[in-house]
Amino acid sequence: MTQRRRLQLEWAQHEGRDCLKIGGWTEAELGELNGLDAGALSRRLALYPSEAVPHGGGWPVVPPVAGSFLIEGEAAWFVPRFPFVDGVSYSLLVGSVCGAEVWDIRRASSKGSTTTEALEIYPTAAELPVNLLRVYVHFSAPMSEGWAARAITVTRADTGETLDDVFLPPEPELWDAQRKRLTMLLDPGRIKRGLVPNLEFGYPLVEGTTVRITIDPAFRDATGQPLRAGMARSYDVGPPLRSRLDPAAWQVTTPAAGSRDPLQVEFDRPLDHGLLQHCLSVRDSGDVTLDGMGEIGKREHSWSFAPDVPWKTGDYQLVVEPRLEDVAGNTPARVFDRDVTKAEDAPGEWEAVTIIFTCARTHGARVDRAY
Amino acid sequence: MVDLGTATSLANLGLAVGTPAIKSVGPLAFGPGGVLFAADNVGASIFAIDVGDAGDGEPQDVNLENFDASLASYLGCSREDVTIRDIVAHPRSGNVYCSVMRGSGDAATPVIIRVSGDGSIGDVPLDDVAFSRYDITDAADADDPRLVTRMQLRTVTVTDMSYVDGLLLVAGTSNEEFTSTLRRIPFPFNGEAKSNSLEIFHVSHGVYETAAPIRAFVPYQDNTSILASYTCTPVVQFTLADFDTEKHVMGKTVAELGSHNHPIDLISYEHDGGEYLLVCNDRHPLFKVACKDIDVQGPLTEPDDSMDASPADPVTPGVGVPRELLPHPGVKRMANLNGNGVLMLQQDEEGRSHLRTYATATL
Numbered sequence: 001m002t003q004r005r006r007l008q009l010e011w012a013q014h015e016g017r018d019c020l021k022i023g024g025w026t027e028a029e030l031g032e033l034n035g036l037d038a039g040a041l042s043r044r045l046a047l048y049p050s051e052a053v054p055h056g057g058g059w060p061v062v063p064p065v066a067g068s069f070l071i072e073g074e075a076a077w078f079v080p081r082f083p084f085v086d087g088v089s090y091s092l093l094v095g096s097v098c099g100a101e102v103w104d105i106r107r108a109s110s111k112g113s114t115t116t117e118a119l120e121i122y123p124t125a126a127e128l129p130v131n132l133l134r135v136y137v138h139f140s141a142p143m144s145e146g147w148a149a150r151a152i153t154v155t156r157a158d159t160g161e162t163l164d165d166v167f168l169p170p171e172p173e174l175w176d177a178q179r180k181r182l183t184m185l186l187d188p189g190r191i192k193r194g195l196v197p198n199l200e201f202g203y204p205l206v207e208g209t210t211v212r213i214t215i216d217p218a219f220r221d222a223t224g225q226p227l228r229a230g231m232a233r234s235y236d237v238g239p240p241l242r243s244r245l246d247p248a249a250w251q252v253t254t255p256a257a258g259s260r261d262p263l264q265v266e267f268d269r270p271l272d273h274g275l276l277q278h279c280l281s282v283r284d285s286g287d288v289t290l291d292g293m294g295e296i297g298k299r300e301h302s303w304s305f306a307p308d309v310p311w312k313t314g315d316y317q318l319v320v321e322p323r324l325e326d327v328a329g330n331t332p333a334r335v336f337d338r339d340v341t342k343a344e345d346a347p348g349e350w351e352a353v354t355i356i357f358t359c360a361r362t363h364g365a366r367v368d369r370a371y
Numbered sequence: 372m373v374d375l376g377t378a379t380s381l382a383n384l385g386l387a388v389g390t391p392a393i394k395s396v397g398p399l400a401f402g403p404g405g406v407l408f409a410a411d412n413v414g415a416s417i418f419a420i421d422v423g424d425a426g427d428g429e430p431q432d433v434n435l436e437n438f439d440a441s442l443a444s445y446l447g448c449s450r451e452d453v454t455i456r457d458i459v460a461h462p463r464s465g466n467v468y469c470s471v472m473r474g475s476g477d478a479a480t481p482v483i484i485r486v487s488g489d490g491s492i493g494d495v496p497l498d499d500v501a502f503s504r505y506d507i508t509d510a511a512d513a514d515d516p517r518l519v520t521r522m523q524l525r526t527v528t529v530t531d532m533s534y535v536d537g538l539l540l541v542a543g544t545s546n547e548e549f550t551s552t553l554r555r556i557p558f559p560f561n562g563e564a565k566s567n568s569l570e571i572f573h574v575s576h577g578v579y580e581t582a583a584p585i586r587a588f589v590p591y592q593d594n595t596s597i598l599a600s601y602t603c604t605p606v607v608q609f610t611l612a613d614f615d616t617e618k619h620v621m622g623k624t625v626a627e628l629g630s631h632n633h634p635i636d637l638i639s640y641e642h643d644g645g646e647y648l649l650v651c652n653d654r655h656p657l658f659k660v661a662c663k664d665i666d667v668q669g670p671l672t673e674p675d676d677s678m679d680a681s682p683a684d685p686v687t688p689g690v691g692v693p694r695e696l697l698p699h700p701g702v703k704r705m706a707n708l709n710g711n712g713v714l715m716l717q718q719d720e721e722g723r724s725h726l727r728t729y730a731t732a733t734l
Contacts, residue, residue, distance in 0.1 A: 052444040062440050063492050065447035081494070082473060082480060085448045133549060144476035146454065168602060169633055169653060172397060172412060174546035176524040179413070183546040185602075222476035274524060274547040323548045336549070 005029075009092060009105040011084070012077075020047065020078040020105070022092060033071050041069045043095065047078050050089035050104055059093065059100055086110045116141040116221035118231035121213055122273035123327050125299040129241035130207040133329040133336065135167075135184045136274055137215060142179040142222035145172075151219035152184060157210035157234060166204040179222060183274070205237045241269060241328040244335055247320045247353045257313040257359040262295070262304035265318065270300045272325045279324035282307070283317045283354075290316075300327070311359040318355040380404075381421050385559030386501040391418050393497055396470035396481040399459040402534040402558055407459070407468055407495075409483060410529035410541075415508055417529070417539065419558065421501035422461075422468065422485070430465025430709035431488025432728035438716070439724040442484065445492050446473045455724060458704045458716050465709040467726065468495070486726065505560040507543070531587045531636075534558065535594045535611065542585040542599070551584050551601075555614060567620045569599075569609070589637040591646055591662055598625075598648055598665070600634035606650065606692075608665055625668045626660070626691040638705045640713055642731040649713065649734070650694075651702040658694040659734060668692040697734060 005026050012021040022045075025033070036044060046064035053060055066081035084090070087109040094101040122136040137152065148170040154163045167184045174183040186204045205211055217230040246268070253264035263282060273296060282290045282305050292307035322333045329336035332353050384404055395413035402408055407422045435441060443450040456470040467486040472479050483495040507527055527543040534540070541554040556564040569585070588599035590611070599607050599622065607622035614620060632654040639648050639662075646662040668691065701718040708714040712728045719725065 047447075048444055049447060049449060051449055052440065060444065062437070062444035064444065066445050066494065067447075080447055082446055082448075082482075085452065085474065085478075088447070088449055090447070142476070145472075145479075146475055172528050172530065172544075174526070174528055174544060175413075176526055176546060177415065181524055181546075185549070220476065224476055224478065272547070278525060278547075323550070325548060329549050331548075 007092070007094070007101075007103050009103055011105075011107070014077050014079060017079060018084060019080065020084075020090070020092070022076040022078070022103075023074060025074065025076070030071070030074060033076060038068065041071075045069050045076065045078075045095070046093045047080075048091050048093065050091045050106075053091045053093070053102060057099065057102065059095075064093075065090070110224070112223045112225040114225050114228045116143070116225065117228050118215040118219070121215065121231060121233040123235075123270055123300055124233070124273075125235070125270040125301070125327070127236045127238045128205070129239065129328050130203045130205050130237050131240040131242070131328045131336070132186055132205060133325070133327065134186065134272060134274075135213065137182045137184070139180050139182070139219075139221070139227075143175070143182070144220040144222055144224065145175070145179075147219045148173045148182055148184065151216040153214050153216065154205075155212050155214065156206065157212050163204065163206075163211065181274075203240075207237050207239060210234055210236050241326060241330065242335055242337070244330055245269075245271075245320075245324065245326055245332045247318075247332060247355055250355070252318065252355060252357050254357045254359060255311050256362045257311045258361055260306055260308075260310050262306040263316075263318070263357070265303045265305075266297075267301050267303070270327050272327055273300050275324050276300060276303060279321040280305070281319045281321075283319055284312075285315045285317075287317075289319075313359060313361060315356055315358050318357060320353040320355070322351060322353070381406075381501045383559070384419070385503045385561055386419060386421055387503065388499060388501050390498040391420065391500065391502045391504060393418055393481050395472060395479065396483060397456045398529050398532050399457045399468060399470050399483075400532040400534050400539070401459055401462055402539065405461065405463065407483070408532055408534065408539060408558075409470060410532060411481070412526075412528045415506060415526060417505045417507060417532070417541065417556070419503045419505075419560065420483070420495065420497075422483070422495045423500075424461050424464050424466055424485070426461060426463030428464060428488075430463075430711075432712055432730075433460075433465070433467050433486055433488060433490070433708065433714055433726055434728055435486060435490050435726040437723055438486075438726045441492055442469075442471060445484075445494075446471070446482065448473055455704070455716060458706050458714065458726075460706040460708045460714060462709075467706065467708070467714060503560050505539075505556055505564075507541075507554075530585070533588065533590050533597075535590050540588070540590070540597070542588055544584040544586075544602075549583065553585065553588075553614070565614075567614050567618060569607075569620050569622060586634055587637050589639050589648060591639040591648060596665075598637060598639075598660075600637060600650060602633060606634070606660075623668075625665050626694065636702075636704050638707050638713065640707050640731050640734075641710065642734070647731075647734070649697070649705055651705060651715075657697040657699050657702045659697055660692055660694050664692045699729070 005024055007022055007024040010021050048060050048064055052062050068079050070077050084107050086107050089104055089106040092103045117140045119138040119140050154166045168187045212232050212234045214232040215230050217227040219227050249268040251266040255261040255263055276296050280303055290307045292305055294305045296303055322331055325331050393411050395411050397410040397412050400408045405424055406419045409418050439450055439453050442453045452474045454472040458469045460467050469484040471482045471484050473482055485493045526546050529541055529543045531542045539556040539558050551569040552566045554564050554566045583601045585599045586602050588597050590597050595611055597609050605624045606626040607624050609622045632652050635651050635653055637650050648660045651657045702715045703718050704716040706714040708728055712730050714728050717725050
C-alpha cells in the first residue's frame, strides 16, 4: 500500500512549537491513522535519532524519541517532548506488515560565529612554586561544560612533553556563576608531601623547568562554537612555598589624608587571584567597611584600594580574611600541608588579621587635594 | 535507607506546586515522603521535588544495557549530548532516578529520568510540580558591602548529598579556597543551615595534616556515622553526633586509597546481618569494606610506608581497614536498590554505559 507514495517530512510550527510534519499519505493510510488511538498510533509511527536505527533495517532496541503523534488534516505531526537538536538526523519509522519503512530528515546546523576568547590564565607571575595549587582561566563569554579535561594541557618547554595528570579530574568542573571563569585544581595528592601519589609521581610540575599551560581553541563556548583563538602562558617552576601567609611582611604605602589616592599593598609573594577579589578590605576606626575600588596588581603581587570618598586623618585597618591563600594554598592561619612536628607550622587562629595604618596630611611628593 | 513515613503531606514538607527554575541537575538523594533532592550547581540551588512515585508495586532489579544510547534516543539527541550525573533508587518502589544533562552550554537541558523495573524510561515533569528550593549562596558573599566584589565569582559545587533525620547533608567544593565543610540543611527548607569544618589526618607519611574537600560520602550504622572519601585519597569516618556539638570535627582516617586515584561514589548495603560499604574509584577497582571492621579499626595517625614500599599494590596495603576488591569494572555511580541489590552504572571500554543490578549476596 505504500509503494507508490512518497512521504514528505518537514520542520514546521504547530501551536507555536517546533515540530515534525509528515505529509504524503494515501487516503487509505490517513483513514487508518485517524482511527488509531494514541497508543496504537505510537506503535505504528516512531521517531528515532538516525544513529539509533540499525544499518540493516528493523526496529531499534532503544526507546523512541519522547513525544506524541497526532493526525490533523492530511498530515501527521510529531510533537517532541524535548526540542529537536540542530545538526542531528532523525528517522521516522512507519510500521507495516512487512516491517518498517525508514524516512530520514536532518536538522540544519546552527551557523554561529567564533567570537569568544580566552582572556587570561592566572597566576600571571613568571615564576611559580612547584607546589602550585590552582589555576584560573577567564573567558570573554559563557562557556560549555565538558571541555576542561581535554582542552587544557601542560607541557614542558624544554622537551615539549605533555605532563599528564597535572590537574585533578575536573568532574564536576568548577565554574563561576556566569560560566566565564574556570578553576582547575592541581592534584592535591601530588602536592602534599608524604602522600603516595607525591612519592611515586612527584609534583605535577617539575622544579627547574619551564612549563606552558595551553588553552586549546577547541574549547566550546555556551553557543557551541570553538574559541576564536587559543591561549598559552609559560612559567618558570621554582622551589616549593611552604609557610603561612604573614601580612606583617607586606609593605603598605599609606595614602595622604584628603586624597583619594589608593592605598598600596605590596605582598611578599604572589597571592591567589580569585581570593584577592574578596579577602582584602579597608575599615575606618569605627569598624565601618569603606566602599571603593580594589585592584589587583601585576603578577598578583600587590593590591591597591581607592576609596569612594577621600581619606580622613586618622587610623584605618586593612583587613585580611583568614581564607586568603597564596598560589600554593597557604593562608594566614595554616600551611597547606602542615608538618605537625614543626611548631612554626601549627595552625593559628582562624580569624581575620588586621593591619593598622594612619593617614596624615602630607606636604611632600604627595599633594593634598581638596574634594 | 530513608524512612519515607506513611502520611507525610507535601505541604508539610514545604513543597508548593509551580515550575522550578532548574538550570542543571547533579547529585541526587531521596528524602522523606519520596521527595527527591536534586543539586543544581549552575543555579547554586538544591531543589526538593515531588517525583510522583507512590512507591507501589514490588521493586524489581533494573538492568539496561546501553543505557546511554537509550537515553539519547529518548531525549532525541546524539549519545555525546548525554551526560549522566547521578543515579539513586526510590526507597520503596525501587524505580531508578537519574540526573541527566542533555546538550551543553546555552542549549543544556536538565532532565530527571525515571527507569522502571521493566526497563522502561520516562522523565519527571519539571513544570507544574510540587517543589521547594534552597539557595546555596554563601552568606558571606551575599552580604558583602564592598564594591571590591563586583562579580559573583565564588561558587560552591555540590559533589554529594544524603538525607539524615531531618537534615540534608551536603558536601561541596569551592571554586576558590581549599577547605572542607559539610553543610547541614534542615528539611523542610525553613531553617538555617549549619556547617562544620572537618579535619583529617594523612596516613601514608603521618607527619602532615591538611584540609581538603569531601568528594563523596555515605551515612551508615542507622545514620550514626558517615564514611567520607576525599579528593586526596583518605577514607574517613565521622560520628554524626559530633557535628552538633563541635564546630571543628576531627575524622578518623581508616584507609588511604593512594596512588593517583580519586574516589567517585560510596554506598552502603546490608547482607546476612552485616553492613558493608562499596567505594568506586576512577582508577582503582571497586572495593568493599565491612562496617564492623571500621569500628575496630583504630585511627590511622602513625606514619606508614607500606604503600610506598609496594606501589604495585596500592589498593590493599597492610594497614587500615581491610578491603576486598570486587571484579565489577568501570563503575561510575552506585545506588542501593531495595535493600537486596546494588545498582551500578558501569562504563565499558568503548565508553558505553550500562545499568546493572547485582544481588547483595553476590558482592
